[in-house]
Every structure is written in C-alpha cells, then in structure tokens.
Amino acid sequence: MALTARRQVLETEPLATAKTAKVAAHGVTVFYADKQALEDVSMDIRGHEVTALIGPSGCGKSTFLRCMNRMNDTIAICRVEGEILVDGVDIYGPGVDVVHLRARIGMVFQKPNPFPKSIFENVAYGPRIHGLAENKVALDDIVETSLRRAGLWDEVKDRLNEAGTGLSGGQQQRLCIARAIAVSPEVILMDEPCSALDPIATARIEELIDELREKYTIVIVTHSMQQAARVSQRTAFFHLGVLVEQGDTEQIFTNPVEKRTQDYITGRIG
C-alpha cells in the first residue's frame, strides 16, 4: 500500500525538462536474484549539471548508478527492467555495445582503484584500447590534458612512470578521475568518490567536480548531504529502493515536498 502511495506522488510531479535530458530513466526496476533492489525509478538527468543521488545505505542509489553504464551486467544474478535512454537511445536495447557504452559513460568508484601500473599507463589505457590516439604524441597529449583536468598534473608530471598505487588516497582518486576522462566520456558516474578520503582530499575532489561540470554530465552518489548540497545542482532522494523525491538541490534541502525527505535531511531517518 505504501508503495503505491509513493508512486502516485511521483506521477504528480512534473516531468522536468524531458527534452534536455542527457539520461532518462523510465520505470527502472532491479532484482538481485529474488530480492528487489530498485522499484520503478524514473528520473531525468540533465546535461552539464551535477546530479546527486542521496539516501541511507542500501536504498538503491548505487544500484541505480550502476544501471546507467550497465556495470550491473557483471553481476550474474542481477536483472534490470525498464529503460534508460542516453540521448534518446535505450542502453538496454538490442544492438547496444556495452563496451562502447562504458566508454561514453565513465565511472569513478568508491575506493580509488588505480591499476597497479605506472601513472601514465593508468591514464593511457583507456585511449589505447579505444584507439583514440594514433601515435605516441597524441597519446602523451591526451594523458597530459586528462591529468590537468583532474588537477593532478602539477603533482605528478615528474613521476609519470612511477606506480599509480604509490600516490596518496586523494591523488589516487583524482588519477581515477583522470583515467575516466581520458576516453572523453559524456557522462561521469561517481559512486561515493570521497568516502575513503580525508576532508582536505575531499575538498579537492569537490572543487574538481564543479570544474568538470562544464564539459561533462556528472552523477554522484553520496552519503553526505553536505556534499550533495555543495556540489550538485539537482538532487534525488532514494529510500528503500524507491525514488522518493527529485528536484533542484536548493529546493530539496530547503523545502522538500515529501515528509520522508524532510526527515532524512534533518537526520531523523537513515
């Protein structure tokens, strides 16, 4: 009964700016074996904005994020229903090349996970497998640009051949961001990118996210409401596998429509 009530609320909401949506999800439902993780989620993600997905642990926000570049495909028991359109094309439709999709929609993970290779190789790997650079000069160029955009160039330019795993946590995460943007994605998905970092490193990443917005569409899952408030333009609140409310970040944090959203941001649930 509660579920149907929630759905009604969602339907009464205006479908925000469907035309400019970079990513549009319609009725996305996810099962892990028999367990339902996400129920009928529909939302639009606009281009060149930062969209934050918030909610308590296990609410399905990470699951939804991983649906957008089909990383859930790697989990055998995972089943996805509904459709997710990127630029109007359903990524779960037939004939979609998952590999190409993931090149267009990059991802940064919760724990920094650089390859145990050199810094250069970490960034160069993506362009190499996608054939983005025709020669060494072009590849060097891509690596430098990506590292610059990730705000890491000045710190690592003298030690590109050292292991990426030798960097500090915050640097590693920026290296992972550089690695993601090296293949020129259109959307970058970030799954709690700062949860393993200290406050100073977190601040750097948050600054970076704001800068990256200019070129990329960013979706970020975060545990921290302050972070969502700081970096995002749009916010969506998930609870128990359901998208409870979505809207402009300012509106969500100052004047939420839903009682549960209100309860969460004031710390009463979660």
Place this chain on the structure above:
Amino acid sequence: MSKWAAPTGVSLADCAQARLRGRYRAERRFRYCGIAAICLALGMLGVLFATILAQGLPVLTQTQIGLDVAFAPGILDPDGTGEAETLARADYRKLARNALRTVIPEASGRRDKRALAKMLSIGAEEELRDAVLADPTLVGQTKRIWLTAGADFDALNKGTIARTGAESDRRLSDKQIAWFDALDANGQVRRAFNSRFFTAGDSREPELAGVLGAVVGTLYALAITLLLAFPLGVMAAVYLEEFAPKNRWTGIVEVNINNLAAVPSIVFGLLGLAVFLNFFGLPRSAPLVGGMVLALMTLPTIIIAARASLKAVPPSIREAALGIGASPMQTVTHHVLPLAMPGILTGTIIGMARALGETAPLLMIGMVAFIADIPSRVTDPASVLPVQVFLWADAPERAFAERTAAAILVLLTVLVAMNLSAVILRKKFERRW
C-alpha cells in the same frame, strides 16, 4: 556436612590437589607424545636423507687405475697405415690387459688372468681408443693412462665392500685385493671426479652408467607437460573463474577437476596405455607420451592454483577496467591475468615438481626399457629420472644401489631447486591488496 563435600570425607580442596598432580602428569605425557611424534617424523626424514647421502655421495668420485700403457704398433696398427679407421678398430682389450700384466706379472693361470682383468672396467677399452684417436702420435710410445676401475675394485677402494671374512662370500678374492693394494701402494690408484655419471646414458656396467639419458628424457617429458598443461590449465581456469555462467555444466566441470586431482597416478598410466598407445598408436617409451600423461595429471593442480590466484585479484581492478570500456576479455588479458601470473606460475612449478617425481604412470607406457642412448627427439625411446631410479634400484649389483642413491640426489636437487624458485617467486611477487 553439606552435600558439596566429597563422599569420602576428604575436602574438595585436598581431593582436587591430589588429582591435580595426576592431571599435570597426564598433560606432560600428552605433550611429550606430540613432541615424540614430530621427532619421529622428522627423524625418519633425517634417516632417509642420511641413507641416501651416505650411499649416493661416493658416486661423485670414481676410482681410476694408472697404467703405463705400451701403445704397441703391432696391436694398434700392424700395417703401419696410420688410418683413423684402423686405429678405431684395433684390439684395445689386449692393450689394456698387457698393461695390467706388466704391473702384476704374478697373475699367470687362466683364472688369475680373468680375475686380474676385472680390475679394469669394460669402458677402459673405449678410454684407450679415445686417447689414441685424439692423439695418434701415441702409437709406439708408452704412457701412463688413468683408466676406470671395475665396479668391485671401485667399491673396494671406497671401503664399501668387505676385505675380511670367508673368501667365498666376498666379491673379491684375497689375491685380487693384494694386487689392488700393491697398485695402490705404488701410487697407481686414484679417485677422480666421476664426470661420466653426469655425461653418460644408462649402461649394464655400474661404473659406466650415467644419468644424462634420464635427465634429457625428463627434460623432454616435462617440456611436453608444460607446453600442454600450462596453456590448457590457465585457459580453463580463466574460463571457469571469469566467464563461466554458474550453471549445471560448470558445476560438473568443477567436480570433475577435483576428482581428477585425486585419481591415483597409476590410473593415468592405464589411460595413457589404452588411449595414447593402443588407440592413437603413439610410440612406446617416448617422452612425448610420458609428457602427455603427466600433463593430464598436472592439469588439475594448475587449474586449481590458477583459479585461486585469479580469485585473489580484487574485483575493483576488474571494475576499473570495465568502467572505462574495456571488454571482459581485455579486462582479463590486460589486467587480471598479469596480476594473477606469479601465483599461477608458483602453482605450475609445484605441479611440475610433482610430475617430475612421478614414476608409476610412466611404467605403464613402457618407459622402463633399458635405453643406453641419449634421446635426441621427443619420440625417441627414453627413460626419465625417477624411472631410472626404479630400474637401478632393481639391479642386483651393489654398485647400482649407490648409483640409485646418486640419481635420487640429482632428482632431489632439481626438486629442491624448483620448490625454492616457487617460494622465491611467491615471496617476491606476493601482493597484499
């Protein structure tokens, strides 16, 4: 008196005290049992190694007898042609015996002469021939040449056979011993490094037998094993760990691999005999077939080890690669497999070490034949080290028992080297995630 008191009227404290001493004694006994068990096991290991070392090490040296050989032209080259072919065919046995008789003239009768001839190995003739062929100017000269002693005299020199006791029970008569002692006193007996043991193939004569044939056979067989089992094992492990859907078929394959790992090795020999030899008609006694049988035995070990080390690569690496659009195959070949490789190699070395020591299945496919030649192809008949050990252990001559121990030492040295390299590999590339 409360109901808590001991029934005999002694207080609980006293009772427990008395029992406690007994309990501590039992505790000590138990501990000693454990220590004794370990000492017993390690003691056996020690005895085993000591026996083998004691028996095998003397083989490192070989007794040689220095004789002033007169390279008589009458025997070597009666026509004076000086051709290599004539020299190669000459009667070197006569040459050797003449040299012996000049040193020990008192050996006269037929029986004495025969007993004297035993002092030199049959191989001495070859040594003389090689000396002449290498330097034809020797003909006509008299020169001291060191020749390989017969097996019994070698043992006498090393003190491994009895000098006293009833003459009929001994391998050598008093007379033979006296001759040998006379030579020894003359400085005509020495012990030299036994290079023949490492450079010759098998022989019926213990003093001429070497392990090189078996070592080469082993190398061929292990090369085949490695070539077959390593790629197949790694490929199977990659499939099962990274790509296989979790279904019934995969389950059957996994159960099968575990069962195959537990099948007695001799059963693999039966398989080799029935399938490789009788069905496919591959040659008997060949390292090729031996390697194939061993590959089948090693496969489960490699698969299990490779799966374990693939599993140890953290999923975050896979996610990272997939997240920037690498295909699953690229993820595995570019990232997961290289990271798992040290572990896979360690497992492979351990599997190969086990294959190296395996004997039973090779008996089944006919690798027990006496083969003196050193194999030059994988389809040539050959022996392998453990089978050589088995064959020599079976030989009646005592001298072969020593060679067996020495061959075991060679085998164990290779095994230790392999296991050490596995340990070093593991230590060096061990990665904590």
Place this chain on the structure above:
Amino acid sequence: MNLLTLTTALLVLAALAYRVGQRRALRLRTDQRLAALPSHYGAYVALWCGLPAAALLVLWLIGESQIVRLLVVGALPAESQGLAPAQLDLVLDEVARIAAGTNLFEDDSLAAAAARYSALRGISDLAKAVVVMAAAVAGLVAGQHLVVARLRARDAVERLVRGALMAASTMAILGTIGIVASMLLETIRFFQQVSPLAFFTGLEWSPQTAIRADQVGSSGAFGAIPVFAGTAMITLIAMIVAVPIGLMAAIHTAEYASPRARAIIKPLLEVLAGIPTVVYGFFAALTVGPTLRRLGDTIGLDVASESALAAGLVMGVMIIPFVSSLSDDVINAVPQALRDGAYALGSTQSEVIVRVVLPAALHGIVGAVLLAVSRAIGETMIVVMAAGLAANLSANPLQATTTVTVQIATLLVGDQVFDSAKTLAAFALGMVLFMATLGLNIIALRVVTRYRQAYE
C-alpha cells in the same frame, strides 16, 4: 616438408596475415570510423588464415596413417595380407622400420611394401603441405576481403577466444571420460573371459595365461581376494603409522608449538610430502626391508626381505604429512570460544584438546584419514619396490604380499599381447582402484563439508 617446417610456415603466414589486416584497417581509418582497433582486424585476418589451415592439418595427420596403412596392405605378400589384425600391425610396423632404414634384419619379402610405403609417405607429405598452405592463403585472402570499417573485429576475435577457453575447460571432463571409457571397455572384455564372481570372490591369484597349451600351471587363476587383502593390510599398517604420528604432530603444531617452532616444523613435514614415491620405494627396499630382516633374525622371527611391514611402514611415513597438514587445518578451524569454555572450568590443555577440540574436529579428521587411505590405496612405487609379487592370502605382515597397484604394474610392464586375460585383468583392477579411491574421496569431501557447515 616435415611437420615442424610446415607449422613454422603456417605461423609465418599467419603473422603476415596479421600485418595485412592491420594495414588494411589503418588505410580504412583515414576516412572512416573503425569499429575496433587495427590490431583486432589484424588478429581477425590472422585467424582466418591460420585456423582453417591448422584444422585441416590436424585432420590430415589423424587420417594419414590409416589411409597409408590401407594402401600398403595391398602391396604386402599374399600370406601376410590374411593375418589377424594384431599380427598385421606388427608386419606393418616392420615395413615402416624398413622404409625408415632402422630395421635390424633385412627382409626382402617386405621390400615392395616398404618401397610403396615410402612413396605413399612422400606423396602424402607433399600433398599435405600443398593443401594446408593453399588453405592458409585462401583464408588470408577471404579474411582480408571481410575487413570493412563496420566489422566488429574485436567481438569476433573475442568470441573465438572465449570458445577456446571453454573448450580448454572441458579437457578435465575429457580426461575423466578417457579414464572411465578406456578402463570400462577393457574391464568388460575381461569379464567376458573371467566371471565377475570368480574375480571378486576367488581366493587364488596367479594371472599366468598359457603361451603353449601344454604348459604347467597354464590355467591362470583370477581370484582377486588375496590382492585386495594385501592392499588392505599394507594400507592398515600405513594408517597405524601415519594416523597417530600425523595427528599428534598436528595437535602439537596447532596447540602447543610456538609460532617460530611452527614455522620450522610445518615446512619440514611438507618436505616429507614432496619426496617422490620412488625414493621412498628405494628406502623401503634397500634400507628398511633388510633392517627389519636383520632385526627379525636377532629375535628369531622369519622376516621376508620383501615384506608387507616394510612397505607399510614407509608408506605410513609418506602419509604422515598428509594427515598432519589436513588435521592441522581442521584443528585450527575449531572456534576459540569452545576452548575458552573448557579452560574456564579449570581443564588442563591436554584435557581441552582431548575432550573438546578433538571431538569438535572429529568430522574433519575422519575426512583427512579417509583421504589418506585413498592415497595409500593408490600408491604404487613403494609397494612395487618393497612389497613383492606373491599373492599370499595371509595375515602375517612379515611375509611378502601384493597389492592392486603392484599387480597392475607388473601385469602391464613389458611386452604383452594386449588381448590376453592377463593384461585385461590389470584394467579390471584399475577400475576397482579408480572406483574405490573416487568413492573414498567423495565420502571424505562430504564428511568435511558437513563439518565446515557446522561452524559457519
């Protein structure tokens, strides 16, 4: 052209095909967007070039000897042509040896066949080379024409690699099928000659079959009970040695030993497991056997130089590390909370171990012992070298005895007529051995799994 040259030529051609595909893709890239990297197109063409040709080569190699054989039989002398298949094989081997020039004796009657054999081999070799290389070139051309910008070369190549990976994983199944099939066929043939009842209940084992009909003792008796009994006795002796020592050693290393002692003792015990069994066999036959015999002499017992005791003792030593390392794992897996409970009641350490830890670990230890038994049953070299061949049905461990594995080894070593009951008996014994060890392993795994579930 021999096989090595042909294979090398094929590889070179495939490498060339790789370059061709890559070049073509690079050319296409100047004005179109490619669906894969140039190297993928290279691999694609290389596979087109190499795979069909390699498959053809394998088929040819399998079929070749059979076809040549058929054709050579026609050139044999008339009396040879009518021979039974097994003898015909021998003649044909001889022909092959004459053709190769490695025959020891000249046999002019086979000269024609040998000449024919050489000629056919030559033709076949040439034809093989031509056909395979033609297939490779055709594949190269075809593959190269298939390269267009839209082609998803990476997908195609990866699908193929995935198929190869899957095929590799089925090798284990093929191995099992091979074992079961080869032994089952021979076993069935054996039981056509000797009734299963006689095999499983007979008390006399003397697997000689007559070479001449009038030979003494030519009947051959295939009652396997003495063989099974010998196996059981040696296994029992080995277990009497290995289980107490292995278990006590495991208890000591797991419960008493300091970490440093543990770090020394465990690898040393593992060394025992790494020694090849033929070395143990040597030790049993040349050291333990004679020692036991001398000991027997001094106390007035008649000990055979090849005795069940010597083989069993040494086998026990070999199995100690097996029991100890498995038991060690099991004992370590017993939760500390159980021990704490017993200590809190004032138990000494040995009481905790005997009353609490061992009962809790019992399942796992039983599993370990079962695995060790299966190992002992299947062990061959020690018994071959130290236990003897005589199939005595006796409970005296000081006598020579024989085991299943010894019989398999001795029946099949050396040249045998493959169809005789004697050789087939070895396969029947092998089948029994295979089933027994498999059964023990399955039971052991069940027992251990149940134990694990109890504490997870």
